[in-house]
Amino acid sequence: MIKINSFSTLVTALLIGSGVAGAFYAQDAKARAAEVDKSFAKFAPGVKTRSDDKYFFVESNGLPDHEMMTGITAWQQQVPLPQKYSGANAWQFPLFPVPAKEPMSAKTNFFRGAIAIAANGVPIFNPIKNDGRTDTFLAGELDEWGGHSGRGDDYHYHIAPVHLQDHLGNGVPVAYALDGYAIYGYSEPDGTIPKDLDAFNGHTTPKLGYHYHATKTYPYLNGGFHGEVTEQGGQVHPQPRATSPREATAPLRGAKVTGFKTIEKGQRYSLTYSLGGESNHVHYQVNPDGSVKFDFEGHDGKVKSETYKGRSERGGGGRGGQRGGEQGGRGQGSGGEVGPPPGPRKPWYVDHAKGLDKNTDGEVTKAEVTDQCKEAFKGYAGTADAIKVDDLPNLRTVRNEIGGFMKVHAKELDQNGDGKITEKETIDTMLRMFDKQDKNSDGKLSGTELEG
Numbered sequence: 012m013i014k015i016n017s018f019s020t021l022v023t024a025l026l027i028g029s030g031v032a033g034a035f036y037a038q039d040a041k042a043r044a045a046e047v048d049k050s051f052a053k054f055a056p057g058v059k060t061r062s063d064d065k066y067f068f069v070e071s072n073g074l075p076d077h078e079m080m081t082g083i084t085a086w087q088q089q090v091p092l093p094q095k096y097s098g099a100n101a102w103q104f105p106l107f108p109v110p111a112k113e114p115m116s117a118k119t120n121f122f123r124g125a126i127a128i129a130a131n132g133v134p135i136f137n138p139i140k141n142d143g144r145t146d147t148f149l150a151g152e153l154d155e156w157g158g159h160s161g162r163g164d165d166y167h168y169h170i171a172p173v174h175l176q177d178h179l180g181n182g183v184p185v186a187y188a189l190d191g192y193a194i195y196g197y198s199e200p201d202g203t204i205p206k207d208l209d210a211f212n213g214h215t216t217p218k219l220g221y222h223y224h225a226t227k228t229y230p231y232l233n234g235g236f237h238g239e240v241t242e243q244g245g246q247v248h249p250q251p252r253a254t255s256p257r258e259a260t261a262p263l264r265g266a267k268v269t270g271f272k273t274i275e276k277g278q279r280y281s282l283t284y285s286l287g288g289e290s291n292h293v294h295y296q297v298n299p300d301g302s303v304k305f306d307f308e309g310h311d312g313k314v315k316s317e318t319y320k321g322r323s324e325r326g327g328g329g330r331g332g333q334r335g336g337e338q339g340g341r342g343q344g345s346g347g348e349v350g351p352p353p354g355p356r357k358p359w360y361v362d363h364a365k366g367l368d369k370n371t372d373g374e375v376t377k378a379e380v381t382d383q384c385k386e387a388f389k390g391y392a393g394t395a396d397a398i399k400v401d402d403l404p405n406l407r408t409v410r411n412e413i414g415g416f417m418k419v420h421a422k423e424l425d426q427n428g429d430g431k432i433t434e435k436e437t438i439d440t441m442l443r444m445f446d447k448q449d450k451n452s453d454g455k456l457s458g459t460e461l462e463g
């Protein structure tokens with residue numbers, strides 16, 4: 012009896028002990044969450060937050076209150092659509108960041124997906140694009156607020172959104188890096204200039220501990236992660252997915268986005284771009300069923316309408332993070348088409364690898380793609396040096412992978428928007444997509460690059 016008694020006393024003591032420690036920890040977490048929420052609460056109710064003992068969660072539709080897109084000189088024809096960053100598809104970062112044993116640089120990693128989340132619920136991607144080279148800011152790809160829309164028609168920043176400071180007030184972080192450390196603006200809360208920033212734009216001060224700052228030149232925000240993060244497939248894991256009902260569009264050479272209007276928040280928008288000195292418009296409307304109607308209004312006033320059906324929700328709440336921002340392989344989308352079946356959609360090159368791999372060695376090379384481009388182009392153009400965009404859908408289909416692609420994507424292939432498609436435009440478009448899928452940039456698609 013005595014033994015049992017003392018044993019149960021010990022257990023009780025242990026239970027009380029851990030209970031107390033747990034309670035303290037939970038209290039710490041609450042206090043920390045309240046601190047972190049100072050940034051996000053300013054953007055409620057559009058931005059919602061919650062936390063547990065370990066993580067802080069941010070929910071939003073990914074669209075800021077400010078206007079978007081104006082000022083972009085290298086436009087991919089994507090537009091901002093509301094996203095479902097909520098529930099299991101919310102943004103998250105650790106409440107208590109832990110310094111990493113081997114901090115990872117964003118110069119060599121994390122070209123996919125977000126590296127931080129702004130106070131207004133807009134994700135922030137690596138300033139360097141997913142080709143691992145292009146500085147999006149210097150390349151003219153960003154609007155006046157440092158953002159643009161990715162291949163999922165998902166709006167995101169690529170530099171620190173210091174303009175939010177006006178709304179937040181001084182001394183409140185403009186964003187949080189996904190390792191959990193705060194990102195402050197150009198100055199310290201007391202207005203002084205930050206000293207001795209490390210390679211990741213971070214430093215430690217007595218008041219704030221370790222934190223990052225925004226800068227006007229690269230790395231613009233956290234240039235990597237001082238804290239622990241999980242890297243998976245080239246991005247921080249987990250993180251939400253962005254999706255669009257339409258397939259990714261191609262860059263429109265020479266176009267400049269000159270205006271953007273929110274007609275009805277979360278529902279109706281209008282974007283204006285100039286091309287060859289003339290103004291064109293893209294009006295679009297998000298319907299309650301998730302479908303999106305686009306009215307493409309040319310400078311001649313002619314309107315071409317297309318409705319992209321809402322896509323089925325994928326299972327698992329999107330924890331896979333396979334669709335962040337800028338890689339290929341979005342949903343299907345010519346007008347009136349029924350959405351694709353549930354389940355993740357594969358990048359185009361993955362779906363068509365077999366038909367592209369002419370020598371059947373299990374790899375797709377640039378030479379194989381280029382050859383098939385030439386074959387398909389010749390099949391449509393014959394001896395002419397260009398194909399009219401309007402003619403292409405009515406021509407007899409060239410039966411190879413790229414022949415099929417060309418027919419469905421005639422407009423995207425016409426990169427300079429002159430109404431005609433050249434062999435070079437065809438090859439350029441296909442190789443650009445190729446490069447996106449060629450994760451290790453070795454000039455061929457192989458191994459995991461061909462897995463869905």
Ligand SMILES: [Zn+2]
Pocket residue numbers: 136147159160161167169336337
């Ligand atoms: Zn981007």
Ligand SMILES: [Zn+2]
Pocket residue numbers: 195198199205206214216222223224
């Ligand atoms: Zn500082």
